[in-house]
Amino acid sequence: MTWTNLATGGRILIVDDAMENIQILHQALRDEHDVLFALSGEKALEIVQQQMPDLVLLDAVMPGMDGYAVCATLQGAPSTRDLPIIFVTALSQPEDETRALEAGAVDFISKPFNVAVVRARVRTQLTVKRQADAMRELTLTDALTGVANRRSFNETIDNEWRRCARSSLPLSVIMIDIDHFKRYNDHYGHQAGDLCLQQVSAAMKRCAARPHDLLARYGGEEFILLLPQEGLAGAEVVAQRILDEVRRSAIPHAASDTSGLVTVSLGIASVTPPADGTDPVNLIRTADACLYRAKQNGRNRYCKSTED
Ligand SMILES: [Mg+2]
Numbered sequence: 025m026t027w028t029n030l031a032t033g034g035r036i037l038i039v040d041d042a043m044e045n046i047q048i049l050h051q052a053l054r055d056e057h058d059v060l061f062a063l064s065g066e067k068a069l070e071i072v073q074q075q076m077p078d079l080v081l082l083d084a085v086m087p088g089m090d091g092y093a094v095c096a097t098l099q100g101a102p103s104t105r106d107l108p109i110i111f112v113t114a115l116s117q118p119e120d121e122t123r124a125l126e127a128g129a130v131d132f133i134s135k136p137f138n139v140a141v142v143r144a145r146v147r148t149q150l151t152v153k154r155q156a157d158a159m160r161e162l163t164l165t166d167a168l169t170g171v172a173n174r175r176s177f178n179e180t181i182d183n184e185w186r187r188c189a190r191s192s193l194p195l196s197v198i199m200i201d202i203d204h205f206k207r208y209n210d211h212y213g214h215q216a217g218d219l220c221l222q223q224v225s226a227a228m229k230r231c232a233a234r235p236h237d238l239l240a241r242y243g244g245e246e247f248i249l250l251l252p253q254e255g256l257a258g259a260e261v262v263a264q265r266i267l268d269e270v271r272r273s274a275i276p277h278a279a280s281d282t283s284g285l286v287t288v289s290l291g292i293a294s295v296t297p298p299a300d301g302t303d304p305v306n307l308i309r310t311a312d313a314c315l316y317r318a319k320q321n322g323r324n325r326y327c328k329s330t331e332d
Pocket residue numbers: 040041042083084085086
């Protein structure tokens with residue numbers, strides 16, 4: 025069930041077992057926000073999975089799954105842990121408020137409510153959430169190239185690893201290094217070196233555009249590409265595309281004895297993660313060993329692991 029508006033605000037999910045409460049809140053918020061609603065806790069969790077709201081207004085007392093149980097479920101899952109929840113309830117004792125805040129709610133509004141107060145508090149919590157999202161984005165991005173940073177890669181591969189293990193799907197990583205980058209910096213200077221890193225990472229990003237693919241700067245001139253649900257053959261196609269795309273960028277490299285242009289070397293490793301709790305460390309190590317072989321074999325090429 026959904027009412028959609030072209031409002032520029034957020035997407036708000038109202039959860040209440042009483043339709044009249046939903047109607048009042050909907051009227052208070054619809055001009056500013058995209059409003060969804062659910063008449064039960066169970067339905068609320070379904071809607072969250074399908075249409076991820078920016079904020080939940082949650083009734084505490086409902087038959088079946090009550091607000092505290094909904095809150096605990098959302099808090100317990102990594103994908104919904106940061107979803108702000110405001111409890112809206114007729115309970116008005118300090119201990120009710122405490123219980124809501126301890127359950128993980130960001131705010132508490134008592135019924136009967138004043139719509140101006142609801143509007144203001146929703147606005148405040150949306151602002152806080154956007155600031156937190158922006159901050160998180162900053163901490164997960166490499167400032168120079170705009171691709172993910174190593175920390176973000178580590179978090180993501182752990183999640184994707186478990187996801188692929190659960191569904192017995194392969195996962196590949198490609199370790200990528202810019203050839204003779206130290207010579208590039210020595211020859212052209214560090215500012216040109218920074219520009220080169222930006223151009224090469226942009227070229228590589230164009231080669232791995234599926235929603236779950238993740239390109240990260242692993243350190244210095246080293247990058248790593250995560251390809252969930254992709255086996256060795258698919259990863260090879262991506263690696264070849266990267267070689268071609270970097271070549272097409274045609275960045276001159278007068279100090280390279282591999283080519284007159286900037287090139288990259290790549291190491292590919294692929295595995296179907298076992299369901300035994302093993303971590304991805306060995307996969308990354310294998311990709312790194314393959315990258316080393318690509319360097320040994322003359323650079324501007326990829327090498328792959330023999331196991332799939
Ligand atoms: Mg109720």
